[in-house]
Amino acid sequence: MSTIVNGAGKVVDFVDQRITASNWLKRNIRKVFPDHWSFLLGEIALFSFILILLSGVFLTFWFKPSMAHIAYEGAYVPMRGVGMSEAYASTLELSFEVRGGLLMRQVHHWGALVFLAAMSAHMLRIFFTGAFRKPREINWLIGVTLLVLGVAAGFTGYSLPDDLLSGTGLRIIEGGMLAIPIVGTYLSSFLFGGEYPGDDIVARLYPLHILLIPGLIIALVTAHLMILWYQKHTHWGGPGKTNHNVAGAPFFPIYVAKAGGFQFIVMGVIVLLAATIQINPVWLWGPYDPSVVSAGTQPDWYVGFLDGALRVMPPWEFYIFDRPITMSVLIPAVILPGLILTPLALYPWLEQKATGDTREHHVLDRPRNVPVRTGIGVAFIVFYILLWIAGGNDFFATILEIPVNWITWSIRIGIFALPPLAFWLTKRICLGLERRDRDKVMHGRETGIVMVSPDGEFSELHAPLSQADAYQLTWHERQLPSDPGPATDANGIPNPNYRAKRVQAKLSRFYFGDVVQKPTREEVEAAHHNGHHDAVEAGHRDEITSGQQ
Amino acid sequence: MSANNEHNSGHGESEEIARREPDEVAAVGDPIADPGLHHNDERLTDVDPKAGRRAERQVAGMFTLASLLMVGFIVAYVAIGIHPDDPENGVDIGNVQVSNLALGLTLGLALLLVGAGAVQWARSLMTSPEVVHERHELRSDDETRQATLDDWNTGVEETGFGRRKMIRNSLLGALALLPLPAVLLLRDMGPNTGGTPAERKEHTIWAEGVRILTDVTFMPIRAADLEVGSLVNAMPATFEELPEHGPERINERAKSPVMLVRMLPDEIHVAEGRENWHVDGILAYSKICTHVGCPISLYEQTTHHMLCPCHQSTFDLADNGKVIFGPATRSLPQLPIAVDDEGYLIAQSDFTEPVGPSYWERTR
Numbered sequence: 004m005s006t007i008v009n010g011a012g013k014v015v016d017f018v019d020q021r022i023t024a025s026n027w028l029k030r031n032i033r034k035v036f037p038d039h040w041s042f043l044l045g046e047i048a049l050f051s052f053i054l055i056l057l058s059g060v061f062l063t064f065w066f067k068p069s070m071a072h073i074a075y076e077g078a079y080v081p082m083r084g085v086g087m088s089e090a091y092a093s094t095l096e097l098s099f100e101v102r103g104g105l106l107m108r109q110v111h112h113w114g115a116l117v118f119l120a121a122m123s124a125h126m127l128r129i130f131f132t133g134a135f136r137k138p139r140e141i142n143w144l145i146g147v148t149l150l151v152l153g154v155a156a157g158f159t160g161y162s163l164p165d166d167l168l169s170g171t172g173l174r175i176i177e178g179g180m181l182a183i184p185i186v187g188t189y190l191s192s193f194l195f196g197g198e199y200p201g202d203d204i205v206a207r208l209y210p211l212h213i214l215l216i217p218g219l220i221i222a223l224v225t226a227h228l229m230i231l232w233y234q235k236h237t238h239w240g241g242p243g244k245t246n247h248n249v250a251g252a253p254f255f256p257i258y259v260a261k262a263g264g265f266q267f268i269v270m271g272v273i274v275l276l277a278a279t280i281q282i283n284p285v286w287l288w289g290p291y292d293p294s295v296v297s298a299g300t301q302p303d304w305y306v307g308f309l310d311g312a313l314r315v316m317p318p319w320e321f322y323i324f325d326r327p328i329t330m331s332v333l334i335p336a337v338i339l340p341g342l343i344l345t346p347l348a349l350y351p352w353l354e355q356k357a358t359g360d361t362r363e364h365h366v367l368d369r370p371r372n373v374p375v376r377t378g379i380g381v382a383f384i385v386f387y388i389l390l391w392i393a394g395g396n397d398f399f400a401t402i403l404e405i406p407v408n409w410i411t412w413s414i415r416i417g418i419f420a421l422p423p424l425a426f427w428l429t430k431r432i433c434l435g436l437e438r439r440d441r442d443k444v445m446h447g448r449e450t451g452i453v454m455v456s457p458d459g460e461f462s463e464l465h466a467p468l469s470q471a472d473a474y475q476l477t478w479h480e481r482q483l484p485s486d487p488g489p490a491t492d493a494n495g496i497p498n499p500n501y502r503a504k505r506v507q508a509k510l511s512r513f514y515f516g517d518v519v520q521k522p523t524r525e526e527v528e529a530a531h532h533n534g535h536h537d538a539v540e541a542g543h544r545d546e547i548t549s550g551q552q
Numbered sequence: 553m554s555a556n557n558e559h560n561s562g563h564g565e566s567e568e569i570a571r572r573e574p575d576e577v578a579a580v581g582d583p584i585a586d587p588g589l590h591h592n593d594e595r596l597t598d599v600d601p602k603a604g605r606r607a608e609r610q611v612a613g614m615f616t617l618a619s620l621l622m623v624g625f626i627v628a629y630v631a632i633g634i635h636p637d638d639p640e641n642g643v644d645i646g647n648v649q650v651s652n653l654a655l656g657l658t659l660g661l662a663l664l665l666v667g668a669g670a671v672q673w674a675r676s677l678m679t680s681p682e683v684v685h686e687r688h689e690l691r692s693d694d695e696t697r698q699a700t701l702d703d704w705n706t707g708v709e710e711t712g713f714g715r716r717k718m719i720r721n722s723l724l725g726a727l728a729l730l731p732l733p734a735v736l737l738l739r740d741m742g743p744n745t746g747g748t749p750a751e752r753k754e755h756t757i758w759a760e761g762v763r764i765l766t767d768v769t770f771m772p773i774r775a776a777d778l779e780v781g782s783l784v785n786a787m788p789a790t791f792e793e794l795p796e797h798g799p800e801r802i803n804e805r806a807k808s809p810v811m812l813v814r815m816l817p818d819e820i821h822v823a824e825g826r827e828n829w830h831v832d833g834i835l836a837y838s839k840i841c842t843h844v845g846c847p848i849s850l851y852e853q854t855t856h857h858m859l860c861p862c863h864q865s866t867f868d869l870a871d872n873g874k875v876i877f878g879p880a881t882r883s884l885p886q887l888p889i890a891v892d893d894e895g896y897l898i899a900q901s902d903f904t905e906p907v908g909p910s911y912w913e914r915t916r
Binding site: 033034035070071072078079080083086098099100102103105106109110138171174175177178179181182183184185186187188189191192193194196197198199200201202203207234235242243244245246247248249250251252253256257260261263264265266267268269270271272273274275277278279291292293294295296297300310313314315316317318319320322325326327329331332336363365396397407408411444470471473474477478481521522523524526527 | 581582583584585586587588589590629632634635636639641642643645648651652653655656657659660661662663664665666667668669670671672673674675678680682683684685686687689690738741742743746748749750752753767785787796797798799801802803805806807809839840843844845846847849861862863864865875877878879880881882908909910911912913914915916
C-alpha cells in the first residue's frame with residue numbers, strides 16, 4: 004500500500020516495492036554537500052571523463068586499429084599515394100570525411116588534457132587542505148591510482164593514430180624499456196611483437212585504451228564516489244561548522260541542479276576549445292616513419308615532466324659484469340616515476356607517523372596553518388615545473404634566445420637547489436600569514452586611520468573584528484609538537500619506547516615546532532584590555548544571531 | 553548500529569537535530585567561541601518579486617537559446633558540406649575547418665547555456681536552505697566489531713582451514729601456480745624465430761658491397777657529387793628488396809638509416825682502426841640516437857655537431873660520433889664505407905656494433 008501514486012511517485016513505488024528504495028532515498032535525497040570553488044576541481048575531472056567516453060565511442064566507429072600497410076586513396080589530396088598504416092588512414096578519414104569527426108577528435112584530445120589537469124589540480128587541493136587525512140586515506144590511494152591510469156589512458160591514446168608524433172613517443176618508450184636490466188629487450192620484444200616498431204603495437208594498445216584502462220577508471224571512480232558519499236564531504240571550518248557536522252546544500256535539488264549544470268558547462272567549454280583551438284593536426288605530421296622526426300617535438304603536457312627528466316639527465320652509464328646499466332635513461336624513465344609516486348601514495352601515512360595524529364578529520368586545513376605540509380607541496384610543484392620546463396628546453400631556448408645547453412645546466416642545478424628554497428620560502432610565508440591572523444584576532448584589523456595623541460604620539464586605529472570574523476581565524480586546531488616524555492619513569496626504570504617516541508617527537512617538531520599558534524583566550528583578553536576598550540570579548544556578544552533557521 | 557544496517561551509522565539525521573546552537577564560551581584553549589551557523593543573507597530574488605521574475609526569464613532565456621543553438625547545429629551539419637562534389641578533387645581543408653567551427657560553436661554554446669541556466673536556477677530561484685547534518689564516527693561500535701570477528705572465526709573454524717594442513721597447503725600450491733598459465737599465454741606476443749631479441753638487434757641489412765642510396769628518391773650516390781659541408785640521409789640498396797607489406801620495411805627504417813656527411817679530411821679526427829672507414833672525408837653514421845632511439849636530424853655544418861631534436865644529445869661527427877652534450881652515453885655507430893668500380897658509395901660491411909639505445913645484452 005503506497006501513499007504516493009503518480010509521476011515520480013509511481014517510479015519510486017515500483018522500485019520501492021522491489022528493492023526497498025525509499026528507505027535509502029529517504030536518508031540520502033537531502034544529503035548535505037558543502038560548497039566551495041575548490042570542490043569543483045574533482046567534478047571537472049569526472050565530467051571531462053564522461054565527455055571523453057562519449058566522444059571516444061564516436062571515434063571507434065571509424066578508427067581502424069590496424070598497422071596494415073596501404074597506399075592512401077582518401078579525400079586528403081596531399082597524402083594520396085603515400086604509404087601508411089590503416090590506423091593513420093582512418094584517422095584522416097575521421098578528420099576529413101566524417102562531418103563532426105574532426106570536432107570529436109579534438110574534443111577527445113582536449114578532454115584528455117583537461118581531465119589530467121583537473122585530476123592534478125584536484126589532488127593538489129586535497130593535499131594542501133589535508134583532505135587525505137583519516138578517514139580518507141583509501142580515497143587518496145584510489146586518486147593516485149586514477150592519476151596513473153589517466154596518464155596511461157592519455158599515452159595509449161596518443162599512440163593510436165600512428166602519425167609521426169605518436170610513433171616518436173613510442174620510440175622513446177621503447178628506449179626507456181631497453182634500459183631496464185635483464186628483461187628490457189624481452190619486454191620490448193613482447194610488447195611490439197618482435198623488433199621495433201613491428202606492425203602489432205596499435206592493435207595491442209587499442210584494447211588497453213578503449214576497454215581495460217577506461218574500465219578500471221570507471222570502477223575506481225565509482226568506488227571513489229561511493230566512499231565520498233558514505234564518508235560525507237569535508238568542509239571548511241567556520242561559525243557552526245565543526246568536525247562533527249557537515250553544512251551545505253541538500254543533494255536534491257540544489258546539488259543536483261548545480262553539479263548537473265556544471266557537467267554541461269564543463270562539456271560546453273571543452274567543445275568550445277575543440278571548436279576554436281586546433282589540436283594534434285595529424286595530417287600535418289604525416290604517417291610514422293622511424294627515420295624522420297620534426298624539431299620541436301612535444302608530448303602532451305602530462306608527459307612533459309618525464310621527457311624533461313630525460314633531457315636534463317647527464318650521461319651516466321656503468322657496467323656490472325660487463326653489462327651496461329644506463330642510468331641516464333633508467334633514472335628518468337623508471338626510477339623517477341617510482342620516486343614520485345611512492346611517497347605521494349604513502350603521504351597520508353607518512354604524515355600520520357610524523358604528527359602522531361590518528362583522529363578522524365572532516366574539517367579542512369587552511370594551507371597556512373600547516374606550513375610544513377604546504378612547503379612540501381610547493382617544493383614538489385617547483386620540482387615538477389622545473390622538469391616540465393626542461394621538457395620544453397628547446398622551446399624556451401628559442402624564445403629566450405639563449406643556448407639550450409644553458410637551460411639544461413640551470414635545470415640540472417635548479418632541480419636540487421630550488422625545491423628546498425621553495426620549501427623554506429613557503430614555510431616563511433605561511434608563518435607570516437599565521438602571525439598576521441594572530442595579530443588581527445588580538446588587536447583587530449587596521450583601519451588606516453592614524454591618530455595623534457595629545458602627547459604627539461602617532462598610532463593607527465584598530466577596529467575590532469566581529470565574533471564571526473574572529474572565529475573564522477581561530478577555528479583551526481591548536482597543533483603542538485608531541486612530547487616524548489621522560490626517558491625513565493618515576494622509579495628510574497627506562498621507558499622501552501623512548502627512542503621511538505623521541506624520533507616521533509622530532510618529526511612532529513619538524514611539522515609543528517615553528518607554527519605560530521593562535522592566541523589563547525587569556526592573551527586575547529589581555530590584548531583587548533590593554534588597547535581597545537571596544538574590542539570583542541569572547542562569549543559576551545548577545546547580538547550575534549544563533550545558527551537556527 | 554549493527555552490521556546489517558550500516559547505512560544508519562552515517563546518514564539520515566533529520567535536519568532539526570543537527571542545528572547547532574552558538575557556544576556560550578569558547579572551547580578549552582580556544583580564544584573565540586563558536587558563534588554558530590548564521591542565516592544566509594536573503595537573495596534579491598527572495599524579497600523582490602520583480603527580481604524573481606527577471607531571474608526566471610533569464611533561466612528560461614538560456615534554455616531557449618540553447619535549443620536555438622542546437623537547431624543551428626543541425627543547420628550547420630546539413631548546410632556546410634565537407635564532401636567534395638567530385639571525389640577526384642579531394643577535400644577542401646577550409647570547408648572542414650568552417651564545419652568544425654560551426655558545429656563546435658553551436659554545440660559548445662548550447663551545452664554551456666544548458667549548464668549556466670541550471671546553475672542560475674539553483675542559485676537564484678531554488679529555495680533550499682543551508683542544511684546541517686551530524687557526522688558520526690565511522691568506526692563500528694565494539695559490540696558489532698566483536699560480533700563480526702566472532703562470525704569470521706566461526707566460519708574459519710567450520711572450514712577447518714587451520715587444522716587440515718594437507719588441504720590448505722595443496723590449495724595454496726595450486727593457487728600459487730595459477731598465474732603461470734596466464735603469463736605463459738602471453739609468450740607468443742613476441743616472435744619464436746630469429747633468435748633472442750638482443751640477437752635481432754645486432755644486425756641490419758647493411759653488408760659488404762651494399763650501395764648507399766639517397767633516402768626518399770633511392771638513387772645511388774657518387775662520392776664526387778657530395779660537397780664538403782653537405783649532409784645526405786641515406787638507406788641501403790637492400791631496403792628496396794624488402795616486401796612492401798609486413799613489418800620488415802618499417803623495422804629496417806628504425807635501424808638502417810645513415811647520414812652521410814662530407815668534411816675536409818684534415819678536419820676529421822680518425823680513431824685507431826677506422827683509418828679507411830671514410831672516403832675522402834665522407835663519413836657515414838647511424839641516424840638512430842644512442843640515447844632512446846629518435847632519428848637524429850639537426851646538423852651544424854661549421855662545428856660538425858649533430859643534435860637529436862628529442863632530448864638534445866649532441867654528437868661530434870668529426871670525432872667518431874662522440875657524445876659532447878646531453879644524456880646519450882654512447883658514440884654514434886659509424887658505418888665503414890668505400891667506393892665501387894662505378895664510383896658509387898658502398899658499405900664495407902654491416903655496422904660493427906648495434907645501433908640505437910643501450911640494452912642489457914649489449915656488452916662493451
